[in-house]
Ligand SMILES: NC(=O)C1=CN([C@@H]2O[C@H](COP(=O)(O)OP(=O)(O)OC[C@H]3O[C@@H](n4cnc5c(N)ncnc54)[C@H](O)[C@@H]3O)[C@@H](O)[C@H]2O)C=CC1
């Protein structure tokens with residue numbers, strides 16, 4: 001459900017893994033291009049989609065008879081979209097979140113929004129997350145991800161439905177950790193982008209990534225995640241990919257800010273979803289609720305929403321009081 005970059009490539013993955021897939025899209029020209037040209041020219045130009053991946057504008061048609069319903073709309077529109085789709089959801093379907101965001105206003109993770117809106121038990125909600133750039137997956141590059149569900153059997157079913165010769169899937173029952181890894185690395189990538197845009201090198205980048213992982217782990221521990229998750233694909237793996245790649249929309253967003261563009265200019269230049277921008281405030285709110293310090297997230301929020309000059313935010317980070325490295329973890 002959602003035919004942007006990731007929804008489209010996930011449909012291809014499920015098809016390549018042997019599934020029968022119908023993709024819902026909201027724009028007629030995208031649906032038409034997928035069905036006739038086997039390409040999504042707006043989001044994945046140049047990537048050939050299998051003829052078996054069919055797209056439709058009708059959510060009920062896409063949902064009819066589905067064993068798995070994968071949700072790939074922007075995190076902040078999920079509640080509104082899913083509310084409309086609930087009457088057409090097959091009663092036994094597993095709902096999969098592909099989204100890496102936290103809801104503004106409620107601080108809910110995507111799986112929490114799904115459970116609340118669709119009124120389903122946690123055994124029917126899974127998360128699929130890892131270092132997976134749509135364009136790289138779309139060209140069949142070797143990648144891996146994590147299929148997480150509190151019910152190990154459901155995680156294994158999703159694993160079986162998404163493994164291909166080029167794509168490996170691991171299971172996990174740590175839904176909270178997997179979701180936090182995916183959502184918070186976007187905020188760290190915004191900060192890394194700023195650092196790159198300012199012209200700093202790999203030492204500074206490694207500093208932000210490593211301390212970013214420390215704050216993801218602190219929040220995870222407070223929310224009941226398994227800290228081992230953050231050393232895996234959904235944690236460190238995705239953090240490395242997103243903070244290193246020019247393909248990342250979040251890193252690119254930060255880089256444009258670091259180069260001196262105004263926030264309005266960067267927003268206007270960003271054509272795809274950079275989840276960290278809107279998720280930074282609810283993540284910080286979540287951290288405050290649980291007495292967790294997240295200085296990088298706080299610096300990002302200060303720059304994006306509180307008018308703090310980048311230079312002041314950088315000084316606030318580097319001049320924090322001296323601490324042991326393991327502080328708070
Ligand atoms: N692109 C990637 O490489 C990856 C993306 N993700 C996650 O997947 C989720 C979706 O992102 P992408 O597909 O990359 O974004 P995208 O920007 O490429 O596509 C977003 C899609 O949502 C649609 N959309 C926008 N507003 C909408 C609304 N109000 N109602 C319904 N549909 C709406 C757009 O038309 C588009 O089809 C995000 O949470 C992202 O973090 C996860 C892994 C990798």
Ligand SMILES: O=C(CO)COP(=O)(O)O
Pocket residue numbers: 100130131132133186189238241242247248249250251273274275
């Ligand atoms: O989640 C991603 C890679 O795993 C994609 O990152 P961006 O949303 O920053 O492009």
